[in-house]
Amino acid sequence: MPEADGTFFTKSAWNSIRSSHHPPDWVSSLWFPGHIPKFSFTTWQAIQDRFPTKDRLTFLPINADKRCLLCNSVTESVNHLFFSCSYSAWIWRSILRKLSFRKNQRKSFGEEESWIQKKFKFKGQSGCLARILFTASVYYIWLERNCRLHDKIKTHKSIILDRICRVARSRVLFLKLNEDLNEVNNRIAQIWNLSLFHSQSESRFCQWVLPSQTELKINTDASISSDMVSLGGILRDNKGQIISLFSVAYDSVPIQEAELEAIIRSVQLARNRNVENLWIESDSLNVVQIIRKQWPCPWRKIPALEKLHRDLLSLNSWKISHIWREVALEDSSGTLYPRL
Ligand SMILES: [Zn+2]
Known part of the structure; x- marks a missing residue:
């Protein structure tokens, strides 16, 4: 079917022969x-x-x-x-x-x-x-x-x-x-127990809290891009000095499993460094709940979670907390604000 200027488009031909309807409400x-x-x-x-x-x-x-x-x-x-x-x-x-x-x-x-x-x-x-x-x-x-x-x-x-x-x-x-x-x-x-996302939501200032003198703190994270999954962790002391860190590529798995694996590897890293009192922090609230046994673990990770709990029991003390995810929202003074 030619347009007014004589050009021809398959779309206009298709539209002229098909009967169109409003999609049903359902x-x-x-x-x-x-x-x-x-x-x-x-x-x-x-x-x-x-x-x-x-x-x-x-x-x-x-x-x-x-x-x-x-x-x-x-x-x-x-x-x-x-x-x-x-x-x-x-x-x-x-x-x-x-x-x-x-x-x-x-x-x-x-x-x-x-x-x-x-x-x-x-x-x-x-x-x-x-x-x-x-x-x-x-x-x-x-x-x-x-x-x-x-x-x-x-x-x-x-x-x-x-x-x-x-x-x-x-x-x-x-x-x-x-x-x-x-x-x-x-x-x-x-x-x-869902975290709602709102693109215009207010930003809240949050701060990374130093561990006490007797403990070390490890922050973990996982990210998924179109073709790979990455895991990482940073172990820091009470002055914020980096003691050790890791970053590895991992199998293509759902984000929840990747976040859990990041914690598992972080605990291994802490044990290899003979850490006795460990504070684990993750931006995945769901995985924090899984480790606290407040939410069911993905079945594929159940053996790994059981081993993680055994490893944690071998430490003098441990705790886990959730931290808001940092995003690149920066105010005029250069302060970063995480988006909720
Ligand atoms: Zn019936």
């Missing part, structure tokens, strides 16, 4: 920054009513058991499974409570989806978390239904809830999505 509930494709796809199937639920299987004999496999009481349908069924309603209610919402159950799955869409239309981490929780709930409830049908294995609803929450939180934990720091988002961040 698109933003399924495809958003940070979405998990298998969850979104499964939810898309549910929204389109493409699941082979028993109410749709017309080839089943008239006297076939069409009851829901989760509650064993009502005819199985998409609307029943999400989330009218007593099994899935409990999971969904528990999730909404964790998002600090208490509300009556909607009538249909479509209404539930529109509610999520309106309530969590913001694009930050908390909005992403809510939408991942929604799509993960559909995915894991449908998976549980299939396990019951094909493998005759039943899983308690509390285990499914735990699975959904873990996968959603670990997905959004390291996303840097610009957030409106309003009351709802802050409350969700507090409940889920």
Whole structure:
């Protein structure tokens, strides 16, 4: 199709022959920054009513058991499974409570989806978390239904809830999505222990604190670029003098594992230097919590974490703390301010 000036573009030809539509409203509930494709796809199937639920299987004999496999009481349908069924309603209610919402159950799955869409239309981490929780709930409830049908294995609803929450939180934990720091988002961040990112957020002055005379302090960090992972650590005394340091390339792993590995290697370095009292500091709050046993360790690192705890026990004393990440925000006097 030629343009006004006679030039020809494939795009204009394509636009002239295709019929265009506004994307349906539910698109933003399924495809958003940070979405998990298998969850979104499964939810898309549910929204389109493409699941082979028993109410749709017309080839089943008239006297076939069409009851829901989760509650064993009502005819199985998409609307029943999400989330009218007593099994899935409990999971969904528990999730909404964790998002600090208490509300009556909607009538249909479509209404539930529109509610999520309106309530969590913001694009930050908390909005992403809510939408991942929604799509993960559909995915894991449908998976549980299939396990019951094909493998005759039943899983308690509390285990499914735990699975959904873990996968959603670990997905959004390291996303840097610009957030409106309003009351709802802050409350969700507090409940889920998330660090919200806001590009216009205020800067806070923070200072590297010297260790005491009897201890040495090691600061660790890990960074991931497109093709490599780097780990590092700096061991300093009570005057801030560098005693030892390391910087190494590492395997391509998620940032959480890399931050943990940086601490493991830092402790090895400190032990090689016969350090007796060690203060470890990391800018990864999550990894600090893992070492304090306040948050589960990635399964691949469990043996290494156990060895780390044994190594730490061989020291006279040790402690670990979190420090804000420094970024290149510099004021007129040249002072660096970390961004929260
Ligand atoms: Zn049911």
